[in-house]
Amino acid sequence: MTARGNQALVDRLAATIQARVLSGQIASGSRLRQETLAAEFGVSRTPVREALRKLQSGGLVHVEPNRGAVVHGPSAREIREAYEVRAELEGLAAELAPTRISDEQLERLREAENLFRRSMGSLIRRRRNGKTSDWTAESDWEQANNVFHQVIQEAAGNARLLAIIETLHLSFPRALSWAALSESSHLLEENIEQHHRILEAIERRDPQEARRLMVEHVRSAGELVTLHLEQAGARQAVET
Amino acid sequence: MTARGNQALVDRLAATIQARVLSGQIASGSRLRQETLAAEFGVSRTPVREALRKLQSGGLVHVEPNRGAVVHGPSAREIREAYEVRAELEGLAAELAPTRISDEQLERLREAENLFRRSMGSLIRRRRNGKTSDWTAESDWEQANNVFHQVIQEAAGNARLLAIIETLHLSFPRALSWAALSESSHLLEENIEQHHRILEAIERRDPQEARRLMVEHVRSAGELVTLHLEQAGARQAVET
DNA sequence: TCCCCGTCAAATGGATCCAATTCAGTGGTA
DNA sequence: TACCACTGAATTGGATCCATTTGACGGGGA
Numbered sequence: 001m002t003a004r005g006n007q008a009l010v011d012r013l014a015a016t017i018q019a020r021v022l023s024g025q026i027a028s029g030s031r032l033r034q035e036t037l038a039a040e041f042g043v044s045r046t047p048v049r050e051a052l053r054k055l056q057s058g059g060l061v062h063v064e065p066n067r068g069a070v071v072h073g074p075s076a077r078e079i080r081e082a083y084e085v086r087a088e089l090e091g092l093a094a095e096l097a098p099t100r101i102s103d104e105q106l107e108r109l110r111e112a113e114n115l116f117r118r119s120m121g122s123l124i125r126r127r128r129n130g131k132t133s134d135w136t137a138e139s140d141w142e143q144a145n146n147v148f149h150q151v152i153q154e155a156a157g158n159a160r161l162l163a164i165i166e167t168l169h170l171s172f173p174r175a176l177s178w179a180a181l182s183e184s185s186h187l188l189e190e191n192i193e194q195h196h197r198i199l200e201a202i203e204r205r206d207p208q209e210a211r212r213l214m215v216e217h218v219r220s221a222g223e224l225v226t227l228h229l230e231q232a233g234a235r236q237a238v239e240t
Numbered sequence: 241m242t243a244r245g246n247q248a249l250v251d252r253l254a255a256t257i258q259a260r261v262l263s264g265q266i267a268s269g270s271r272l273r274q275e276t277l278a279a280e281f282g283v284s285r286t287p288v289r290e291a292l293r294k295l296q297s298g299g300l301v302h303v304e305p306n307r308g309a310v311v312h313g314p315s316a317r318e319i320r321e322a323y324e325v326r327a328e329l330e331g332l333a334a335e336l337a338p339t340r341i342s343d344e345q346l347e348r349l350r351e352a353e354n355l356f357r358r359s360m361g362s363l364i365r366r367r368r369n370g371k372t373s374d375w376t377a378e379s380d381w382e383q384a385n386n387v388f389h390q391v392i393q394e395a396a397g398n399a400r401l402l403a404i405i406e407t408l409h410l411s412f413p414r415a416l417s418w419a420a421l422s423e424s425s426h427l428l429e430e431n432i433e434q435h436h437r438i439l440e441a442i443e444r445r446d447p448q449e450a451r452r453l454m455v456e457h458v459r460s461a462g463e464l465v466t467l468h469l470e471q472a473g474a475r476q477a478v479e480t
Numbered sequence: 481t482c483c484c485c486g487t488c489a490a491a492t493g494g495a496t497c498c499a500a501t502t503c504a505g506t507g508g509t510a
Numbered sequence: 511t512a513c514c515a516c517t518g519a520a521t522t523g524g525a526t527c528c529a530t531t532t533g534a535c536g537g538g539g540a
Contacts, residue, residue, distance in 0.1 A: 008305045009523080010293065034492070044525045046286075049493085050293045053250065057297035059403075065248045066492055066531050081400040085329070092328045160321040163299075164404060249493080274522070284495045289523085306501050306522055483540085490532085497526075506517080 013041060013051035021060060021071050022173055028073030032061060059171045074172045076226050083222025086168050087215045089161060090149065094198060094214035096156035098205045108151050109199050115144035116192045124185055138178050141188070145177070148195055152202070152214075177221060180228035187224065194220070253281060253291035261300060261311050262413055268313030272301060299411045314412045316466050316473070323462025326408050327455045329401060330389065334438060334454035336396035338445045348391050349439050355384035356432045364425055378418050381428070385417070388435055392442070392454075417461060420468035427464065434460070 017037065020026045032052065034045045041048070052069045055061045061069045074082075119140035126134040153162045181188050194217040201210035257277065260266045272292065274285045281288070292309045295301045301309045314322075359380035366374040393402045421428050434457040441450035 008303070033490095035490095045492090046524055046526090050290055053290045053293045054297050057294050063248070068492060078400065081398045084398055085332070085401050085404060088328055088332045089325070092325070158321045158324055160318065160408075161325050164325060168400075168404075273520095275520095285522090286494055286496090308522060481540105483538105485538085486536095488533105488535085490534100492531075493529085495526100495528080498524090500521105500523075502519105502521080504517105504519090507515090509514085510512090 009043065010047050010050045010054065013037075013043070013047055014054045016041070017051060018055060018058070018060060018170065022170065024173055026071060028071050028173065030071045032069040032071065034068070058167060076229050079172060079176075079229065080222065080226050082168050082171065083218060083225070086165065087218035087222065089165050089168070090153070090218050091211045091215035093153045093156040093158075093161055093165070094202070095207045095211035096158065097152045098202045098207050098210055100157050101152075101155035101202060105151050105155050106203065109148060109202070112144045112148040112151070113196060113199060115140050115147070116195060119144060120185070120188055120192055123182065123188060127185060134182075138182070141181070142178060145195075148199075152198075176225045176229065180221075180224040183228070191217075191221070249283065250287050250290045250294065253277075253283070253287055254294045256281070257291060258295060258298075258300060258410065262410065264413055266311060268311050268413065270311045272309040272311065274308070298407060316469050319412060319416075319469065320462065320466050322408050322411065323458060323465070326405065327458035327462065329405050329408070330393070330458050331451045331455035333393045333396040333398075333401055333405070334442070335447045335451035336398065336401075337392045338442045338447050338450055340397050341392075341395035341442060345391050345395050346443065348387060349442070352384045352387040352391070353436060353439060355380050355387070356435060359384060360425070360428055360432055363422065363428060367425060374422075378422070381421070382418060385435075388439075392438075416465045416469065420461075420464040423468070431457075431461070 017026075017032070021028075026032070034048050034052070037048045038045045052061060052063060056063045056069070060072060062072045063069045119137045122140065123134055123137040126137065149165075153165055156162070181191055194213065198210060198213045198217060201213055257266075257272070261268075266272070274288050274292070277288045278285045292301060292303060296303045296309070300312060302312045303309045359377045362380065363374055363377040366377065389405075393405055396402070421431055434453065438450060438453045438457060441453055
C-alpha cells in the first residue's frame with residue numbers, strides 16, 4: 001500500500017494514535033506494540049514505527065531502545081509546568097489579538113460564549129435531576145473552549161505561536177479541564193465569567209487587559225487541573 | 241547493525257543531520273536523499289527515514305509525499321514570529337530565574353559575561369587589522385550567548401519551558417545572530433550591555449526587571465536578525 | 481525455601497526487496 | 511515551432527526478512 005489522498009499514511013497513523021491516547025481510549029502507561037497497531041490498521045510495522053517516532057518528538061510517547069513505545073503519563077509537575085508556559089503563550093496571543101481580530105472572528109467568539117452558557121444551563125438542569133455526569137454539557141463546554149482559544153490564537157496571526165500552543169495542548173490527555181471544572185457549578189460559572197471578561201477586553205481593544213485576564217485565566221485553570229489530579233492520585237493511592 | 245551505546249541509532253542520526261543543517265553544512269532548500277544519507281552513515285535507509293520523520297516534527301525539514309525531505313528555509317516572517325514567541329518565553333525564564341538560581345549558576349553567568357567581553361576585545365582588535373571575519377570572536381560570543389541563556393533557562397526550573405525554547409532555537413540555522421551583530425562593533429557592544437543588565441537584575445533578585453530586560457533583549461536581537469536577513473535577501477535578489 | 485543461571489518465546493531494530501509515484505527527456509503531432 | 515503524451519530512470523513508500531535484545535519461565539544448587 002502507498003500514500004493515498006494528499007497526506008501521507010504515516011501522518012494519518014500518527015494522528016489516529018494520538019487521538020486515541022488523548023481521548024483516553026488508550027491509557028497512560030500502556031505499551032504500544034508495533035505488531036498490534038499494524039494489524040489494527042491493516043498495514044505493516046514500517047509506517048507504524050515511523051508514526052511512533054513522530055509522536056516521540058511530540059513527547060506523547062516515550063520510546064526506549066529495544067523496549068518499544070509507552071504512552072507517557074505526565075506527572076502533576078509536568079502538567080503544572082506546561083500550564084505555566086501555556087499561560088504565557090496564550091497571554092501573548094490575547095495581547096496580539098485585539099489589534100488584528102476580524103469581525104468574523106469576533107462573531108465566532110460570541111457564538112462560543114453562547115455555547116458556554118448553554119453548557120452551564122444544561123449542567124445545572126442535570127444536577128438538579130441528580131445525574132452526576134453530563135455528556136451534553138461536557139461536549140458543549142469543550143467545543144466552546146476549543147473555539148474560544150483557537151480563534152484568539154488565530155487572530156494573533158502568529159503561526160508559530162499557534163503551533164506551539166497546539167503542541168502543548170496535545171501533549172497530555174484531554175478532558176482534564178472538564179473533569180476538574182465540573183466538580184462544582186461555581187467553578188464552571190467562574191470559568192465562563194473569565195472567558196466573558198476576556199472577550200470584553202478584546203472588544204474594547206485593550207491588549208494589556210486582555211493579556212492580563214488570559215494569563216490569570218489559564219493559570220487558574222492549571223491550578224484547578226493539577227489540584228484535581230493530585231486529589232485523584234491520592235484517592236487512587238488509598239484504594240490500592 | 242543494532243543499537244550500540246545507550247541511545248538509539250535513530251536519535252544519533254537525527255541529531256547529526258540536524259547539526260549539519262544548523263551549522264550551514266547543508267543549505268536551506270537542499271533535498272535530503274535517503275540513499276545518500278544512508279550511504280554517508282553506513283546504514284540502511286530504514287533508520288534514516290525514521291530520523292527524517294523526527295526532524296519533520298521539529299519543523300526543520302519538510303517531507304512531501306513521494307517527494308522526499310527538503311531542508312525548510314524559514315521566511316523572514318517565520319523568523320520574526322519565532323522571535324516574538326521566544327522573547328515571551330525567555331522573558332518568563334528570566335522572571336522565574338532570580339528566585340531559584342543557585343550560586344553555582346550565577347557563577348557560570350559571570351563567566352559567560354567574561355567570555356562576552358573577550359569576544360568583544362578580539363573583534364575590535366581584528367577589525368583594526370582590517371580583517372572582516374573573526375572565528376575566535378564568533379565562537380566566543382556564541383558560546384557565551386549559549387551559556388548565558390541556557391543557564392537562565394535551567395535556573396527557571398521548568399523543563400517544558402527549556403524544551404520549547406530549545407526547539408525554537410533549533411528550528412532554523414544558527415549563526416544568524418552573529419552575522420547580524422558583527423556588522424558593527426556598536427551593535428555588539430549594545431548586545432553585551434543588555435546581557436550585563438539582565439545579569440544585574442538577576443543578582444538583585446528583581447524578577448519583573450529581569451523579565452522586562454530579557455524581553456527587550458530578545459526582541460531587539462530578533463529585529464536585528466530579520467533586518468539583516470531581509471537586506472541579505474534583497475542583495476541576493478539584485479545579484480540574480 | 482530462596483536465589484541464580486540458562487534457555488526460549490516475544491518484540492524491537494535494521495536490511496533488503498518490491499511496488500508506486502514523480503519527473504525529466506523524447507518523440508510525435510497539430 | 512510549440513505542445514502534448516509516452517516512456518524510463520530515479521526516488522520514495524511499504525512489506526517482508528533476519529538479527530539482536532529483553533524478560534519470563536523453569537531447573538538446579540546452596
